[in-house]
Amino acid sequence: MLEKKIAGYSDEISVAPGERIRFMVSCEAGVDRYQADIVRLISGDRQPGGPGYRDELLPTSVSGEYHGRTQETYCGSYAIVPHGPAFAGLADLGLQAAIFPTLPSLRRACVIAKMDVEAGRGFALWTDPAQGLVLQLGDGAGGVQEFALGRPLVAREWYLVSATYDSAVGEVRLHQELLNSYARDESSGAATHTSAATAAVSCEAPLLIAAASRGEARGKPVGEMIFNGRIERPVVASRVLDAGDIEALRHGPVAPNLRSDICAAWDFGQAFETDDIIDISPNRAHGRLVNLPIRAVRGSNWTGDELSFHHAPDQYAAIHFLDDSLYDCEWEPDFELEIPADTPSGLYAARLRSGDQEDHITFVVRPPRELSERADAGDRATASLALLIPTASYMAYGNARGAIEVGNELLANHLTVISPEMRYLNRHPDYGNSMYDDHNDGTGVCYSSRLRPLINIRPTHPWLWQLSADMHIVEWLESQDIAFDVITDEDMHQDGVALLERYSCVMTCSHPEYYSTPMWDALHAFTQRGGRLMYMGGNGFYWRVAYRDDKPGAMEMRRTEDGSRSWASEPGEYYMAFTGEYGGLWWRAGRTPQSLVGNGFIAQGFDHSSYFRRTADSRDPRAAFIFEGVDDEIIGDFGLIGGGAAGLELDSASRAYGTPPHALVVATSEQHTDAYIRVNEDIGHMLLSIGGQDDPGVHADVVFFETPRGGAVFSTGSIGWSSALFHNDHDNNISRITRNVLNRFLDPTPLA
């Protein structure tokens, strides 16, 4: 049985001619060598009856055989504070924090550590499954002394914890106090121990929060024994702290009488939009976060009166650390490419092959950043059409683990098929999760990154979703002999509408679900300034996401209020740390998909796709160009996903949700199965009649409308649309309609 053993990623997702891109590859045992080539991707779907895989070799310096090696990934989030004068000469010690452990019974986990294990110098504060709080102190002779409180902690509760060491009398005090009030609480308590020998508390190792160090790699300490849960206001003091000190240090500034004795007190309620943790003591011993722990989360003192971290940062001074979060694999590059100057814009991949092994590290060659570089193209881009690759949505779905962890049988109404790629992903929890998964501690995944292998974002992935489904559009454009540039969400986010305005027409892919504010603004402005938009999918423009300029390849999203979703954000955690924007459905921020493209997500199902029927609106002279040469009443009763063009996720028009009043609904789908169910945000009371057979709202609408200055929008309303383009060697009504619209949208004559 085929077992996948090779995967990689690139440092960039979209590069212009002349720019460089690096590729990182990891091979498992048995793959000693592999062949790498750069190819332009033409087609991907290998299912029987599908177009198959096709590519075109781009001759580059990359082509050649490479040595296969296994590259380590260090997942898990923590903070690093370099050693400095703040921590010099420690003899006595005071430690404290508020903690909210989410997996206290899993294994020992480190809250804060500054330990030189070899020398036996330093300190570390742990949570232990059986003992609760544990303090380790170096013995100065290569060992540690350990002191335990002796009461296990309860999961998902806030505790105030502290540990002190008094060198004069050799006394260790431990304290953990549940901040909630429960009858029969047995988890709160204190313990006093006497040290056998004078402890060696001072060392020059870096300080870690939420992890212990397993040594240096790639220029920084690697965390292990990572704490799952929230930590708030950790403090390191150079003297024993009493109960009054501890209470005073929990929130607010460091009081004048404590300033001389505080090594550091980190206020996580500052610099939310960065990786910085801020020490508010006079020492300013700031630190840096690794692997994107969750910021802008509720602290121990959250009252519920404020729902935004902007309004009460002191109530959001906690960070949620996770043992499986990941920003950047930081692998060594295997090869690098400078995009040759004359490379046409397109969808490309580094194709890796070794025996029966294969991987495609997919990237985009965008058009030149400066149009003058291509004088032969005049003032325009290299083509009149741009295909917009939804890299934000690729990142949201990248490494989705649902199929192999729980099976998606009820969603699909069929047995789940596990591919070698899915088993490979399951062998690699270290590659991180998709935004559809939970972290190990049950917390929903609200950050993603493309600086890691995204196993299902591949042109040939057997689950036809995102890139693998979008290959149907690429294959169709190739078959039509239409010149097109390829641009990405990230290009649009960075360049704004100016990038889109190079083109007469912008075409989306099958499921552009995740949008940042700059992306939404750019696309909307394009439609308002005479641009033509072909929305070739379903459930687009649904969730709001955020990028951070200083964190390339990372993305944030919160699943707030409602929406079709696999997890929900905690109350009070609906604002995104990256930008401070309100997260969740764009609808809840006053921007509906219907107002942008005329239709919006209404229902989903994954067993059988259906078809569209033409409407009276389709006879309107304004829509005549759409149906030129199409006599059929039934549209798209065929397709490579579920057997129809109306399938998977469906969008319908709605005046109430903002469909422009002059929009034409030119076709509507019907006869969806009961596995198709209306989205929850559009359901008031739950009724028995929610399936496709009973609920007439469960349908997709194909919408056309003109926009100001001669522009227009055509929206297919269904993820399944593009899966029908290939049918009958592209000679079918879906292909014909799509071509009709594209021809008209490339024609500069104003539409209205």
Place this chain on the structure above:
Amino acid sequence: MPSQYPIDPSRTDLAHEFMANPMGPHSAALQRIVTRMRDTEAAGRYVLVTRVPYQEWGLAQLSGKRGVDLTMIEDQVFTSIEDAERAVFKLRWELITGVPLALD
């Protein structure tokens, strides 16, 4: 807790319907049974495993735990998804009703 919808083992007419068209769509009465069967715990859930892409599948049970591989059921190999659906339907019918599914 799994679904509580009862499956009446005397309704072999519904089993016949499934065997004739395992990929559906199903009648409302059959879909209730199929939904009951598909609504199981993750650990132990039957899944198909690709042996030869688009040609041959094995039967396995999920571990229900991240990082823990599924367990192959060695003697169950299928050359069509339809046959795999039929086989799992039979397995689950007996598992839920306690009565082996006997069809002429």
